[in-house]
Amino acid sequence: MSSSPAAPSLALAQPPLNDISLGEKAALTGIGLGFLALLAAAADADAWRARLSLYVALALISGGTLGWSWLKYGRKPAGLQHDNLWLRSSTSRGAVAWITAVVLTGFYVLLYWYSSPDDKGHFGLLNGLVHTLDPFSQLLRRRAADQWFLYGTFYTLAILLMGGRALWKYRHSRYQLIRTGSVMFFQLGFAFVLPGLLLFFQQPEFYFTYFWPLKYDYLLPGTVDYLVKDGQALGVFMVFWGAVMAFLATPVLTYFFGKRWYCSWVCGCGGLAETAGDPYRQLSDKSRAAWRWEVRIIYPVLALIIIVTAAMWLNQVLHGAVLGAAADGLYRFYGFFVGAVFSGVVGVGFYPLMGSRVWCRFGCPMAAYLGLLQKHFSRFRITTNGGQCISCGNCSNVCEMGIDVKQYAQRGEPIVRASCVGCGMCSTACPRGVLNLENGPREGRYAASTLIHADSLRILS
Amino acid sequence: MRLLIIGNGITGVTAALTVRRLQPEAQITLVSDESEQHYSRTALMYVYMGHMRQQDIRPYDDWFWPENRLTLLHATATSLDTQARQVTLSNGQQLPYDKLLLATGSVSRLTGWPGRELRGVQGLYGLPDLARMEQDTHGIKQAVVVGGGLIGVELAEMLHSRGIGVTVLVRDAHYWGSVLPAAEARLVQQQFEHHGITVRYLTELAEIVGNAAGRVQAVRTTAGEELACQWVGLATGVTPNLALAQTSAVETDRGILVDEQLQTNVPDVYAAGDCAQFRQPGRGEVPIEQLWYTGRMQGETVAHTLCGTPTAYRRGVWFNSAKFFHLEYQTYGRVPVQPETGTDSFYWEHPGGRHALRLNFNSAPGHAVTGFNALGLRLRHAVCEQWISNQTPVREVVATLGAANFDPEFYRQHEADIVRRFNQQFPQHAAVLQRRKGLWG
Numbered sequence: 001m002s003s004s005p006a007a008p009s010l011a012l013a014q015p016p017l018n019d020i021s022l023g024e025k026a027a028l029t030g031i032g033l034g035f036l037a038l039l040a041a042a043a044d045a046d047a048w049r050a051r052l053s054l055y056v057a058l059a060l061i062s063g064g065t066l067g068w069s070w071l072k073y074g075r076k077p078a079g080l081q082h083d084n085l086w087l088r089s090s091t092s093r094g095a096v097a098w099i100t101a102v103v104l105t106g107f108y109v110l111l112y113w114y115s116s117p118d119d120k121g122h123f124g125l126l127n128g129l130v131h132t133l134d135p136f137s138q139l140l141r142r143r144a145a146d147q148w149f150l151y152g153t154f155y156t157l158a159i160l161l162m163g164g165r166a167l168w169k170y171r172h173s174r175y176q177l178i179r180t181g182s183v184m185f186f187q188l189g190f191a192f193v194l195p196g197l198l199l200f201f202q203q204p205e206f207y208f209t210y211f212w213p214l215k216y217d218y219l220l221p222g223t224v225d226y227l228v229k230d231g232q233a234l235g236v237f238m239v240f241w242g243a244v245m246a247f248l249a250t251p252v253l254t255y256f257f258g259k260r261w262y263c264s265w266v267c268g269c270g271g272l273a274e275t276a277g278d279p280y281r282q283l284s285d286k287s288r289a290a291w292r293w294e295v296r297i298i299y300p301v302l303a304l305i306i307i308v309t310a311a312m313w314l315n316q317v318l319h320g321a322v323l324g325a326a327a328d329g330l331y332r333f334y335g336f337f338v339g340a341v342f343s344g345v346v347g348v349g350f351y352p353l354m355g356s357r358v359w360c361r362f363g364c365p366m367a368a369y370l371g372l373l374q375k376h377f378s379r380f381r382i383t384t385n386g387g388q389c390i391s392c393g394n395c396s397n398v399c400e401m402g403i404d405v406k407q408y409a410q411r412g413e414p415i416v417r418a419s420c421v422g423c424g425m426c427s428t429a430c431p432r433g434v435l436n437l438e439n440g441p442r443e444g445r446y447a448a449s450t451l452i453h454a455d456s457l458r459i460l461s
Numbered sequence: 462m463r464l465l466i467i468g469n470g471i472t473g474v475t476a477a478l479t480v481r482r483l484q485p486e487a488q489i490t491l492v493s494d495e496s497e498q499h500y501s502r503t504a505l506m507y508v509y510m511g512h513m514r515q516q517d518i519r520p521y522d523d524w525f526w527p528e529n530r531l532t533l534l535h536a537t538a539t540s541l542d543t544q545a546r547q548v549t550l551s552n553g554q555q556l557p558y559d560k561l562l563l564a565t566g567s568v569s570r571l572t573g574w575p576g577r578e579l580r581g582v583q584g585l586y587g588l589p590d591l592a593r594m595e596q597d598t599h600g601i602k603q604a605v606v607v608g609g610g611l612i613g614v615e616l617a618e619m620l621h622s623r624g625i626g627v628t629v630l631v632r633d634a635h636y637w638g639s640v641l642p643a644a645e646a647r648l649v650q651q652q653f654e655h656h657g658i659t660v661r662y663l664t665e666l667a668e669i670v671g672n673a674a675g676r677v678q679a680v681r682t683t684a685g686e687e688l689a690c691q692w693v694g695l696a697t698g699v700t701p702n703l704a705l706a707q708t709s710a711v712e713t714d715r716g717i718l719v720d721e722q723l724q725t726n727v728p729d730v731y732a733a734g735d736c737a738q739f740r741q742p743g744r745g746e747v748p749i750e751q752l753w754y755t756g757r758m759q760g761e762t763v764a765h766t767l768c769g770t771p772t773a774y775r776r777g778v779w780f781n782s783a784k785f786f787h788l789e790y791q792t793y794g795r796v797p798v799q800p801e802t803g804t805d806s807f808y809w810e811h812p813g814g815r816h817a818l819r820l821n822f823n824s825a826p827g828h829a830v831t832g833f834n835a836l837g838l839r840l841r842h843a844v845c846e847q848w849i850s851n852q853t854p855v856r857e858v859v860a861t862l863g864a865a866n867f868d869p870e871f872y873r874q875h876e877a878d879i880v881r882r883f884n885q886q887f888p889q890h891a892a893v894l895q896r897r898k899g900l901w902g
Contacts, residue, residue, distance in 0.1 A: 019623070019624055077652075077655040077656065077786075077787055078787070079786065079787025080787070082510075082511075082512040083510050083511055083512070083622040084510070084511035084622070085511050085512055085513075086511050086512070086513060086514050086517075087511035088511070172787065173869065173872075174869075174871040174872050174873070175869045175870050175871050175872070178871050282513075287522060288522065288524065383867075385839070385841060385842050385843075385867055386780070386841070386842025386843050386846065387754060387757075387780065387842060388754075388780065388782050388791065388842055390501060390503040390504070390753050390754075390782075391471070391501040391503075391504070391520040392501050392503055392504035392507060392518065393501060393504055393507075393513055393517045393518045393519075393520070394504075394507065394512065394513070396517070397512065397513050397517050404522075406520060410520055424869060424870075427869050428869070431784040431789065432782040432783075432784065432789065432791070433782065433789050433791055433839035433840075433867060436839070436867050436868075436869060437869065437870060449842070449843060450843075451842055451843060451846065452757075
């Protein structure tokens with residue numbers, strides 16, 4: 001219960017910002033022109049001109065992004081650089097953020113539902129862009145480009161370019177440098193080049209860094225059959241790899257390092273969130289209500305994919321005797337609502353409004369699985385340093401998973417949360433050296449510091 | 462028990478939470494004239510710099526207060542009648558109490574410089590200050606900050622984030638001359654330099670000069686220099702807020718006078734945090750403590766007394782922390798500006814100037830470690846505290862230094878270099894580094 005304020009309103013007026021240098025403006029303009037050139041490439045009927053537009057676009061976007069990152073972060077002394085984060089329209093749900101969200105969401109809608117090739121191999125509205133990548137696709141995969149190759153190329157480029165930005169921005173932290181390098185490496189190597197090379201050598205396209213239940217297809221009867229028949233020895237290895245990673249390596253690695261070994265070091269969704277999504281990490285909702293929604297949604301998604309998998313195998317074994325078409329219906333339902341709408345359209349399209357980890361936090365069944373392991377069967381925790389917390393809130397602010405980290409830190413308690421992906425940003429942002437990611441022994445994992453409560457002998461004689 | 466707490470800062474809120482835990486049936490009311498809800502005063506700078514919004518620096522959410530049955534009143538407590546056991550608020554409300562805690566905090570100390578009433582001259586203590594700073598620094602080019610302490614460097618960092626040129630006037634020969642040894646202060650000076658902040662040492666403010674509109678246009682220093690500026694931040698300390706106490710029979714000096722149980726001269730009236738002044742401070746301790754941490758500890762201590770277990774305040778092994786631009790600082794135990802007699806001091810600095818460690822220890826046999834200063838290194842509070850309270854010999858501390866390392870994974874470990882330098886400087890205590898922090902924790 002609060003009475004009416006006795007003092008005048010303290011609401012802070014938000015002044016227009018004037019902190020973008022001329023050089024930065026030039027770089028940002030270059031990026032904007034790059035996107036225009038991309039539109040030109042998409043619209044141009046002439047193949048050569050379209051290709052030229054694409055190269056110009058990529059050069060402008062790449063050069064602009066890296067140049068802007070250097071101008072913005074590289075010239076200042078190394079250290080945390082979060083000035084004006086909440087004062088800028090682009091990173092505080094302002095007009096720029098809404099426009100970005102609409103464009104991103106629109107791209108995903110086009111990609112998922114309006115770019116499948118028709119009988120003539122025409123990729124809908126993305127046809128022009130897809131074909132500009134044909135030479136590159138031939139080179140890498142010995143086949144023409146399709147809409148998923150276009151998507152993979154853009155996705156990888158986003159991780160590499162915005163990864164460059166993250167490397168500049170967080171260069172004072174070796175943890176962040178190595179971790180950013182890791183997501184860039186796994187995206188480029190294992191989620192782009194290697195699958196392309198497999199196709200080049202007439203092998204099944206396979207992503208060694210995605211496992212069931214995130215890449216649920218890999219352990220469904222259809223894919224398993226295809227891999228074993230089509231890929232022969234390599235295909236058998238792929239099935240074996242997928243099963244071992246999902247059921248053996250995941251628990252073991254999570255036991256030692258927490259779910260971060262995957263979510264913020266290897267996973268492509270995590271890789272995009274940590275690089276392209278980094279400007280939006282502070283937008284995740286830290287409220288208790290959001291946490292309740294998270295639990296209500298993510299565990300049912302995990303349960304659903306387990307049911308889908310079981311149903312598909314049951315159908316396979318019983319030749320559709322019991323479930324019949326119901327299993328396929330369930331599979332298609334999951335694929336549409338979770339696979340496409342949730343992980344793609346909402347997961348990335350809403351970055352500028354709801355933060356970079358909407359999918360990872362609310363929807364990803366792999367995150368749910370890893371989270372259960374992390375919470376109940378892991379040595380990982382974030383330790384708080386005695387009584388040094390000042391409740392400033394920087395840790396909660398930068399938590400992309402929406403964990404209200406300071407609730408633990410100000411009580412001197414370690415943070416053991418299923419959702420924590422171990423990005424380490426709370427520790428990086430803490431101004432008083434309070435938070436540290438540790439793989440300690442499981443004994444005393446939840447023990448709070450005795451230095452913060454009056455019950456401790458130190459304060460009470 | 463009807464407990465009335467004046468002030469919703471860290472002291473008042475910690476006391477309220479502790480009382481709630483100890484006495485679930487207590488009626489607890491918190492009154493504040495500054496904000497509807499508790500917020501982290503130490504985080505004000507981050508709101509100005511745009512790292513967070515005002516709602517992000519609240520340690521607890523809206524639901525927290527009603528769910529824990531803590532009544533919040535946003536009004537000024539204007540008078541206290543200890544006879545009638547009643548506080549009067551600015552909105553006319555009369556609040557009776559069984560026990561009263563005064564946790565009224567501080568006010569900025571703006572000692573009598575000519576021109577301090579000019580527009581654009583202020584301190585930084587609370588939300589109203591932040592709102593004024595927001596208004597008065599909008600679009601300006603030059604500012605002057607007076608004071609070489611923690612708020613001084615915070616103000617410089619805040620203004621710098623908006624691209625405003627800053628000159629800092631520091632009375633002493635180096636930064637935070639009353640607390641930091643010169644070597645550590647030099648690293649802070651490097652931070653000022655890297656961020657393009659001008660610092661004038663051994664220089665004080667003489668006069669603030671205004672223009673015809675009543676706005677500041679320059680300051681004159683004691684060195685006779687005139688510095689043009691459109692804003693002046695006075696960061697020369699705070700002083701206990703006695704406004705309410707002075708309307709009553711509660712005894713005050715510089716602060717509200719309390720005994721070691723934080724009780725004032727009036728029965729059932731207590732004071733804690735920034736506003737309290739101990740009648741008999743412990744040896745080597747100051748009578749008025751104005752830190753977040755001490756406020757929290759006093760709030761917890763007084764809650765036990767309020768709930769019927771008289772408890773003396775013991776602040777234990779000293780600790781504090783800060784961040785100077787990009788340089789983190791932690792301190793444990795006693796590290797005075799000059800080593801005390803009977804104390805030896807070891808100082809290590811990384812050539813890059815971004816990491817340093819000081820270790821103080823007794824010269825007398827036993828050579829117990831007495832204090833740590835860490836810059837750009839994170840040390841484990843619990844480990845340092847144990848070492849100091851157990852009077853651990855310095856050789857053992859140096860040999861097991863890795864146990865106190867709280868730096869993130871993959872950070873460069875400096876223990877080997879530190880030990881080598883220590884052994885060169887103190888061959889009689891030469892230690893062998895035993896434990897290194899590894900991937901397995």
